[in-house]
Amino acid sequence: MELQFYHILIPFLPLAGFIINILLGKEVTRFNAHWPAVLSVAGSWVCSLFTLRDVMAGKIIDADLYTWIVSGTFKVSVGFLIDPLTAVMLIVVTTCATLIHIYAVGYMRGDSGYYRFFAYLNLFTFCMLMLIMGNNFLLMYFGWEGVGLCSYFLIGYYFNKKSAADAGKKAFIVNRFGDFGFGIGVFIVFLTFGTLHYADVFSNVSSIAGKTVSFLGWNVDLPTLIALLLFCGAVGKSAQLPLHVWLPDAMEGPTPVSALIHAATMVTAGVFMVARCSPIFNLSEVAMNTVAIVGAATSLFAATIAVTQNDIKRIIAYSTCSHLGLMFLACGVGAYAAGIFHLYTHAFFKALLFLAAGSVIHAVHTNNIQEMGGLKKYMPITYAVFIIAALSAAGVPGFSGFFSKDEIIWSAYAAHTPVGKLVWLMGTAVAFLTPFYTFRLIFLTFHGENRGVHKAEEAHGHNPHGSSHSAHGGGHNSHGHDSSHGSHGGRHIHESPKIMTIPLMILAVGAVAAGWVGIPPILGGGAHFAEFLKPVVGHPEFHGTHAEEWAVMGLSTTIALCGIALAAFMYLRKSDLPEKISKQFSLIYKVLYHKYYIDELYNYTIVKPTYWIADKVLVAITDAKIIEGIVNGVPGAIGRFSQKLRKVQTGLAQHYGIFMAAGAFFIIALALLLR
Amino acid sequence: MIQQLFFIYFAFAITGLSLLVVTRKNPVHSVLWMLLLFFHIASLYLFLNAEFMAAIQVIVYAGGILVLFLFVVLLMNIREELRIGKYIGAGPTGFTFAAALLVVVFMSLRSFVAAPPGIYSIDLIKKETHTMVLGKLMYTEFLYPFEITSLILLVAIIGAIVLAKRRLKT
Amino acid sequence: MVPLSWYMLLSIIVFAIGVFGFLARRNVIIMFMSIELMLNAVNINLIALSHYLQDMRGQILAFFVIAVAAAEAAIGLAIIIALFRNKATAHVDEIKEMQG
Numbered sequence: 001m002e003l004q005f006y007h008i009l010i011p012f013l014p015l016a017g018f019i020i021n022i023l024l025g026k027e028v029t030r031f032n033a034h035w036p037a038v039l040s041v042a043g044s045w046v047c048s049l050f051t052l053r054d055v056m057a058g059k060i061i062d063a064d065l066y067t068w069i070v071s072g073t074f075k076v077s078v079g080f081l082i083d084p085l086t087a088v089m090l091i092v093v094t095t096c097a098t099l100i101h102i103y104a105v106g107y108m109r110g111d112s113g114y115y116r117f118f119a120y121l122n123l124f125t126f127c128m129l130m131l132i133m134g135n136n137f138l139l140m141y142f143g144w145e146g147v148g149l150c151s152y153f154l155i156g157y158y159f160n161k162k163s164a165a166d167a168g169k170k171a172f173i174v175n176r177f178g179d180f181g182f183g184i185g186v187f188i189v190f191l192t193f194g195t196l197h198y199a200d201v202f203s204n205v206s207s208i209a210g211k212t213v214s215f216l217g218w219n220v221d222l223p224t225l226i227a228l229l230l231f232c233g234a235v236g237k238s239a240q241l242p243l244h245v246w247l248p249d250a251m252e253g254p255t256p257v258s259a260l261i262h263a264a265t266m267v268t269a270g271v272f273m274v275a276r277c278s279p280i281f282n283l284s285e286v287a288m289n290t291v292a293i294v295g296a297a298t299s300l301f302a303a304t305i306a307v308t309q310n311d312i313k314r315i316i317a318y319s320t321c322s323h324l325g326l327m328f329l330a331c332g333v334g335a336y337a338a339g340i341f342h343l344y345t346h347a348f349f350k351a352l353l354f355l356a357a358g359s360v361i362h363a364v365h366t367n368n369i370q371e372m373g374g375l376k377k378y379m380p381i382t383y384a385v386f387i388i389a390a391l392s393a394a395g396v397p398g399f400s401g402f403f404s405k406d407e408i409i410w411s412a413y414a415a416h417t418p419v420g421k422l423v424w425l426m427g428t429a430v431a432f433l434t435p436f437y438t439f440r441l442i443f444l445t446f447h448g449e450n451r452g453v454h455k456a457e458e459a460h461g462h463n464p465h466g467s468s469h470s471a472h473g474g475g476h477n478s479h480g481h482d483s484s485h486g487s488h489g490g491r492h493i494h495e496s497p498k499i500m501t502i503p504l505m506i507l508a509v510g511a512v513a514a515g516w517v518g519i520p521p522i523l524g525g526g527a528h529f530a531e532f533l534k535p536v537v538g539h540p541e542f543h544g545t546h547a548e549e550w551a552v553m554g555l556s557t558t559i560a561l562c563g564i565a566l567a568a569f570m571y572l573r574k575s576d577l578p579e580k581i582s583k584q585f586s587l588i589y590k591v592l593y594h595k596y597y598i599d600e601l602y603n604y605t606i607v608k609p610t611y612w613i614a615d616k617v618l619v620a621i622t623d624a625k626i627i628e629g630i631v632n633g634v635p636g637a638i639g640r641f642s643q644k645l646r647k648v649q650t651g652l653a654q655h656y657g658i659f660m661a662a663g664a665f666f667i668i669a670l671a672l673l674l675r
Numbered sequence: 676m677i678q679q680l681f682f683i684y685f686a687f688a689i690t691g692l693s694l695l696v697v698t699r700k701n702p703v704h705s706v707l708w709m710l711l712l713f714f715h716i717a718s719l720y721l722f723l724n725a726e727f728m729a730a731i732q733v734i735v736y737a738g739g740i741l742v743l744f745l746f747v748v749l750l751m752n753i754r755e756e757l758r759i760g761k762y763i764g765a766g767p768t769g770f771t772f773a774a775a776l777l778v779v780v781f782m783s784l785r786s787f788v789a790a791p792p793g794i795y796s797i798d799l800i801k802k803e804t805h806t807m808v809l810g811k812l813m814y815t816e817f818l819y820p821f822e823i824t825s826l827i828l829l830v831a832i833i834g835a836i837v838l839a840k841r842r843l844k845t
Numbered sequence: 846m847v848p849l850s851w852y853m854l855l856s857i858i859v860f861a862i863g864v865f866g867f868l869a870r871r872n873v874i875i876m877f878m879s880i881e882l883m884l885n886a887v888n889i890n891l892i893a894l895s896h897y898l899q900d901m902r903g904q905i906l907a908f909f910v911i912a913v914a915a916a917e918a919a920i921g922l923a924i925i926i927a928l929f930r931n932k933a934t935a936h937v938d939e940i941k942e943m944q945g
Binding site for chain 3: 678679682686689690693694696697699702705706709712713716719720722723724725727728731732735736739740743744746747748750751756759760761762763764765766767768769770772773774776777780781784787789790792793794795796797808809812813817820824827828830831832834835836837838839841
């Protein structure tokens with residue numbers, strides 16, 4: 001099938017929206033900036049639906065739009081590959097983007113950077129769509145860096161606030177570590193295959209199996225090397241250990257950004273990339289095990305941190321980390337379809353969680369859940385959708401999160417390898433922690449007494465909720481919303497406007513029902529999702545009986561319910577219990593509360609030495625002596641020389657004419673002599 | 676023989692008139708000598724079977740451009756002009772290089788090699804008339820340059836107006 | 846028959862006289878006329894070559910040279926008028942704002 005116009009429109013509509021807003025935003029569109037933004041994204045959503053229809057009809061499109069770079073044998077085109085994997089991602093990205101754009105109309109209303117916000121959001125959507133639609137590695141790299149850039153813009157959206165600007169820089173720099181590996185991986189792909197086009201690479205992929213190359217002096221297995229370098233990029237972008245540190249700080253951005261970029265789409269790019277490159281990963285057992293273990297470790301690690309945090313958005317951010325880990329876990333055991341399935345359901349319920357949290361923040365003007373409580377009666381809609389999202393995230397049967405999570409855990413168990421069993425155990429532990437911290441969040445936020453009203457009132461005048469008792473430097477009242485809403489905020493906690501609640505309700509439907517396309521056969525479903533993706537990512541071999549599958553599912557469901565019950569017990573029935581426990585196990589509590597001191601570790605091992613080198617070596621010697629010497633010396637010499645030379649410039653036209661004539665004379669004379 | 680004699684007359688006349696143009700102290704005299712020079716050049720074109728070129732040489736140069744020169748010359752202070760020296764300080768240097776240029780270009784003349792003759796023989800031009808031949812080429816093969824020339828003239832007209840008009844007091 | 850080289854020689858001489866006038870004269874109008882002289886020298890050459898090589902392109906080029914010369918004269922004289930108005934002089938050696 002040829003490339004249709006609506007396929008091309010998918011990424012370029014948001015680009016058009018971006019161009020309109022960035023060029024005209026300040027003068028023309030201003031507070032109507034949401035019209036081009038929302039309409040363009042909605043347009044690409046409609047186009048995505050058409051595309052999904054094409055793909056469902058069994059069509060796979062791999063077509064070039066135009067040739068981008070030609071240099072010798074190196075040829076890269078701007079072209080689109082539209083297959084089931086792309087189609088799923090398109091639906092996820094455009095649906096979430098559309099709903100979040102609409103939500104942002106309400107959330108960002110009155111903000112001075114309104115048009116800028118929508119412009120960047122559109123640019124982000126464009127880059128994300130290019131990332132998932134590209135048919136070669138370079139185009140993916142383009143989108144990959146593009147979304148990173150937009151993430152930087154949007155995390156630092158409130159650039160007046162130092163913590164936000166720092167968080168943006170942190171995200172950018174931490175991602176650089178991963179992208180460095182990713183970039184080298186792409187180079188090696190080109191060196192090995194002589195092309196970057198997916199179809200050409202993956203059709204020849206078997207030729208590299210078992211080959212070794214010399215890399216930094218070691219002989220390494222070529223597929224392992226490529227896969228691990230590519231995975232490096234995924235670790236950075238998807239906030240896995242040890243590069244996860246940027247994601248919680250990224251919550252400094254406005255909440256719609258957190259929902260779109262740091263939950264539903266950009267951070268899942270890593271999972272998408274691993275699934276897209278599955279032919280390469282499949283060749284290397286080491287790489288697969290690394291992916292699985294990193295994923296499982298991150299999942300468990302982030303889930304434990306989330307239990308102790310108090311910032312509503314950071315809890316959800318760690319939860320995102322944890323879920324991304326689960327997706328990698330699935331990819332690592334070969335169940336790419338399960339990973340992408342979880343990506344798909346996660347996008348809905350996590351975006352919903354974030355947007356609902358944004359709705360809460362919008363109402364109470366604090367991020368600290370210790371200052372909330374009892375919001376149930378003020379914000380019934382938000383409460384309802386929050387509960388739905390939490391049930392879905394917790395994996396309660398019937399909700400979409402259940403099906404995807406269960407499939408991952410079952411895939412891990414059924415892989416029947418030692419690593420598979422290990423990550424299954426870790427995944428099951430996460431299945432306990434996830435409902436616990438999610439419902440802890442709900443109970444502290446919506447139930448019980450309101451602990452924050454007087455504070456909110458007090459907050460009205462000065463900068464509120466510094467969240468002084470949270471350890472990370474700089475309070476994270478990360479939505480900078482208060483100033484614009486100060487007039488009606490604080491005193492009356494109120495439900496958010498319709499423009500915000502309607503997207504929430506639509507997402508809630510997604511959070512419940514999105515998973516129903518992938519109900520496993522054992523529950524009477526058809527596992528349509530895995531079948532749909534099978535042509536792209538294949539299907540792992542499961543070794544398990546139905547009884548085992550029931551047992552695994554039963555176990556994870558039971559402990560998920562236990563998690564909810566425990567949260568209810570600790571935070572509803574015996575609300576003094578958490579404090580007692582934290583006193584009792586103060587060491588563990590402290591470690592968790594300080595997020596395993598990873599930030600501090602990086603601060604002392606990387607940031608401080610870098611500063612020291614920059615200060616003592618680069619500034620003191622290189623900069624002051626060498627560069628300044630050159631920079632000041634050369635112009636000085638030129639200046640002295642030109643003082644002499646300027647005498648030649650008499651300003652008389654005829655003198656210049658004489659020079660011209662002399663020049664012509666000498667050139668002709670030279671030509672005559674050399675004849 | 677008679678042709679050579681005619682050419683020699685015109686060549687000497689043109690050279691002499693050119694020298695007069697650049698050496699007269701009074702610009703009005705220069706302009707008038709130049710008028711005569713242009714008529715001689717136009718006559719030379721007639722020898723070369725280029726009637727149309729001779730005609731526009733007279734019409735455009737003698738009729739148009741020189742009149743413009745005369746107008747501008749009349750704006751000048753001729754008395755002041757007659758009082759002051761003709762040449763700038765670097766005049767001798769200019770003369771040297773002009774002469775040097777003459778010598779080297781003259782020397783390079785020896786290496787001139789004529790291209791094979793084209794299709795526009797004298798007989799053809801005589802049969803079709805010169806203007807017809809030129810016009811046909813101008814409106815077919817050289818249509819775009821011709822149109823661009825018209826644009827250049829338009830720009831020149833506007834530019835001349837903009838440059839020369841008095842600034843309106845605002 | 847007059848040899849082609851005679852025409853070329855004439856052209857060179859007129860051109861050199863033009864160069865001399867441009868480089869040595871003080872009056873800006875004479876300088877300008879020298880430029881016209883140079884253009885005419887080129888035209889003589891072009892038309893002579895066109896005649897001897899039996900190729901009309903030379904004359905077409907000469908035609909364009911005349912057209913551009915007309916445009917140039919219009920602009921140049923307008924500049925000279927502006928110069929008179931601002932500097933009240935026609936002498937190039939009195940104009941040296943660009944001196945280094």
